[in-house]
Each structure stands twice: as C-alpha cells, then as structure tokens.
Amino acid sequence: MEWTREQRYRRVDEESAENIEALAMRVNACPWRQSFHIQPKTGLLNDPNGFSYYNGFYHLFYQWFPLGPVHGLKYWYHVKSKDLVNWEDAGIGIEPDHFYDSHGAYSGSAIEHDGKLFMMYTGNTRDENWTRHPYQCIAIMDQTDKITKLEQPVISDVPNGYTDHFRDPKVWKQGETFYTVIGAQRQNETGCAVIYSSLNLVDWKLEGELQTSLNDFGYMWECPDYFEQNDNGIFIFSPQGIEAKGDLYRNIYQSGYLIGRKLTLPERQFEHGDFHELDRGFDFYAPQTTLAPDGSRILVGWMGLPEIDYPTDENGWAHCLTVPRVLTVENGKLIQQPVKKLELLRKNEHQVAAVLENEVKSFNELRGTSYEMVCEISSFNSEEFGIELRANETKKTVISYNSTHKKLVLDRSNSGKEVGSEFGSTRACHLDTDKLFLHIFVDTSSVELFVNNGEEVFTSRIFPEVDCDQIRFFAKNGIATFDIQKWDY
Numbered sequence: 001m002e003w004t005r006e007q008r009y010r011r012v013d014e015e016s017a018e019n020i021e022a023l024a025m026r027v028n029a030c031p032w033r034q035s036f037h038i039q040p041k042t043g044l045l046n047d048p049n050g051f052s053y054y055n056g057f058y059h060l061f062y063q064w065f066p067l068g069p070v071h072g073l074k075y076w077y078h079v080k081s082k083d084l085v086n087w088e089d090a091g092i093g094i095e096p097d098h099f100y101d102s103h104g105a106y107s108g109s110a111i112e113h114d115g116k117l118f119m120m121y122t123g124n125t126r127d128e129n130w131t132r133h134p135y136q137c138i139a140i141m142d143q144t145d146k147i148t149k150l151e152q153p154v155i156s157d158v159p160n161g162y163t164d165h166f167r168d169p170k171v172w173k174q175g176e177t178f179y180t181v182i183g184a185q186r187q188n189e190t191g192c193a194v195i196y197s198s199l200n201l202v203d204w205k206l207e208g209e210l211q212t213s214l215n216d217f218g219y220m221w222e223c224p225d226y227f228e229q230n231d232n233g234i235f236i237f238s239p240q241g242i243e244a245k246g247d248l249y250r251n252i253y254q255s256g257y258l259i260g261r262k263l264t265l266p267e268r269q270f271e272h273g274d275f276h277e278l279d280r281g282f283d284f285y286a287p288q289t290t291l292a293p294d295g296s297r298i299l300v301g302w303m304g305l306p307e308i309d310y311p312t313d314e315n316g317w318a319h320c321l322t323v324p325r326v327l328t329v330e331n332g333k334l335i336q337q338p339v340k341k342l343e344l345l346r347k348n349e350h351q352v353a354a355v356l357e358n359e360v361k362s363f364n365e366l367r368g369t370s371y372e373m374v375c376e377i378s379s380f381n382s383e384e385f386g387i388e389l390r391a392n393e394t395k396k397t398v399i400s401y402n403s404t405h406k407k408l409v410l411d412r413s414n415s416g417k418e419v420g421s422e423f424g425s426t427r428a429c430h431l432d433t434d435k436l437f438l439h440i441f442v443d444t445s446s447v448e449l450f451v452n453n454g455e456e457v458f459t460s461r462i463f464p465e466v467d468c469d470q471i472r473f474f475a476k477n478g479i480a481t482f483d484i485q486k487w488d489y
C-alpha cells in the first residue's frame, strides 16, 4: 500500500480506537514478533533516543510512527528498566504537538541536570513548500516521569555553511560545560558534525565543526555520539553515501566509529585512526550510547535500516532494537559484548561436545526459535565449518568460517522470506583465528552474533517459518571440535 503524505502525518490521537485496535490485532498475529527485543506495539520503530540512567532506572526512548510500518510523523516512545533486560512500557515520551516539532520529534539524547532529565532533540518541521526547518528543542522529565517541553527551541537556526539536514543532538558534560554534537550536511553536500556548548542546557553557543580528517566521507552524518574511555576519544556516527568496498559498507547506510585522542575542546580537534564499521550484519543503524552507573559504556542500535521493505510491513509493524552491548577499547578497536544481565533470561541449559568430520550433525536437545548459544570451535583442520540455525528441511541461516580464506560469513540467502536482497544476502569479515568463539542470540526474527569475545558483531533480521527450529553443526573437508552451551529463553 502506498501511503499518502496525509496518512503519514496523521497523529495517533486522530485515529479511531477501533482502527488502532484492528492494527494491534494484525501486529499481534504476526509470526515474526520478537520475544526478548524492544519492538513497537504497532507501526515503525527506528533510532534509539534519550538513552540514559536517571532516578534509579535506565530510560530508553525510540523513534516511533504508531500508525503503520512507514517513516511518518515521529514520536518518542518510552521504556524503562532496572537491568537493561526487562523493560517496562512507559508510554509515549515526546509527542510532536508543538509548532517546533510539528513534523516529527526527531532523534536526540538525554542528560541529567539539576535532578531532572533533560532531553535534547530535533524538532522537524516543514513549511508550505515542504521545505525542512529543523529546530533543536528541550523536553524535561521529572522524577515522576512527567515530561514538559520548553516553549521555545534552544537552537533555532542552522548555522551558515550547512543545509537543513541538521539534526540528532547528543549531549555530554565536561567539567562544568555541556557540549552537544549535531549531525550535519555542509552546503557542498558532504557530511560532518557540529559542536555547541552551554552552561545550562538552554543557552547554546556555536563552537564549530568537529575537526576530523574525513572531509569528504558521505553526504550526511546522522546520529553522532561522542564519549571518552581512559585516554581515548570515541566518535560514533552514521554516515550516508559511502560506497561498498569488498566486504565493507555493504548496507544501504553505515554506522561506525573513529577512535583517537580525547577531543580538545573548545578547539574541537580530533586526531583519530580509520573509520571502522560497528557491525558486520545486515540490519544495524543509528546506535546511541550511555554511561551506566558502574562506569561502563552501553550501546543500543536500531536493528533495521531506512528505505528497505521488511516482511513484517504487511502485518503493520517494523523493526526492533538490538540487545544492549558493553563497549571497551582494546588496541585501538572497539570491543562489543552483550550486557551480562542478559543471563537473567536463561532458562534450561543444554551442553554438547562433539568432534565432527565431513558431516552435518544435529542434537535432540538443541533446537529452538528463541535462545542464547555459546559455541567454541577449536582444533580444526576443516576447510569450512559452522552452524545452521533457524533451520528446517529446506531453510537455514548459516554462520560459517572458511579457514583457507580466513573469513567468517553470515548467509541469509535461504533464511526464509527475503529482505533487502538488492544489497546481497551474505555478509563477511576477515578473521584470522585458530579458535572461534561464537556467542549467539536468536529471537523469532533476528540473530545477533558476537565473535571472539566481541571483536566483531553481526546483527541481522531473518524471517523464517515458525517450524524452523533446528540447529545443525557442520565440518567440511576435515575435522572441527565443537563445545556448545545453549539456554532456552
């Protein structure tokens, strides 16, 4: 179905209760509803927003269009949790109900100040010629979770030299000063990020562009994020317009990071290394991080991408968020590990050890459509070995390691209903290892694979049939030893 502009910009309170109920019924009947991921009750979810720890809870919001699986009038939807695993529905967070966010409460971040949670976000507006005018706005949440907007935006003008693609403020505090970094497009249509400073989160001073060595790297940088860990400065962003290169940059848009020395402020000089993709899978975009009370840095991403149709669209909803990951820096690289608290979801434990030689094998106790599995594969001379999951007699999602080419591959060409196949149906990365440690989270319609303790991550949606619950292990042309642990969820 083609959505008209009028349908896309309809507010949820303009829709009848019957229609919303009918939509919710279609959504709930969808065979691909997730069991342990954050997903919208109806409509479309995209970027994580306002990820923060405040008043004893993690707060997480997401971009939400309630009325269908399209990018329409965006709200912030609110969920909260004590443990990053069990999330409580906290209802709509920010509604696009002011002049300054009339066409969407777009992405932004949150920070505690004076005992309250300040949320800085982009108010998206369109004029009568449908020209975009972005405003940077503030909404303040108190200890009862009541959210009140400031009447006026705190940054009303796009500075000279930039287009109206100016959005997604991420705030942090250094000493007594707040900084915000905003995703931007220069007039010459290259992407960049712009920094402002403030002492009170309301009066902002333009400092200028973040000075990186990537002066011509895509046409727009969305969802920037800056934080520090030990002596490192880490800048995460989602550049649009990067061409595929071998196994790299294969998705429609990318998300990645630069690591360097701490940013000098207010000069904004950033000396950094190469751009690295955060995720090697098919469906990952616009991540956001926050600092946990124990000092660890946690990241959540959107498990989806813009401009691609997903099979759940037919059932009136699209997308979910990734499981939260802990970030650390090792040898100039970000290491990403699932948060430990996910262990709370573990139910029955199964263990299997096996040496496979030129065979494909499954084990009665290992099957499922929603589980966590750890598989260590060692002592191999097999040319290619791995795991087939969410499999039945004809379908499978395959994780394989080719020890000749030293490549780890995720193949969803035969997973089930196709998605985004114009961007290919395998993703791969180079990996030189003599022991493979695969930590896998499988949900009804997704796989998140953490490789060798977080050196690489592959995040992907898959759309298999409900009976695809087999797990098979294989070793071709040689031997491989598998040590498997699995927990039902």
Ligand code: FRU
Pocket: 046, 047, 063, 074, 106, 107, 108, 122, 167, 168, 222, 223, 285, 286, 306
């Ligand atoms: C990224 C993005 C942001 C924007 C939001 C709108 O996916 O395009 O740049 O704020 O989504 O939903």
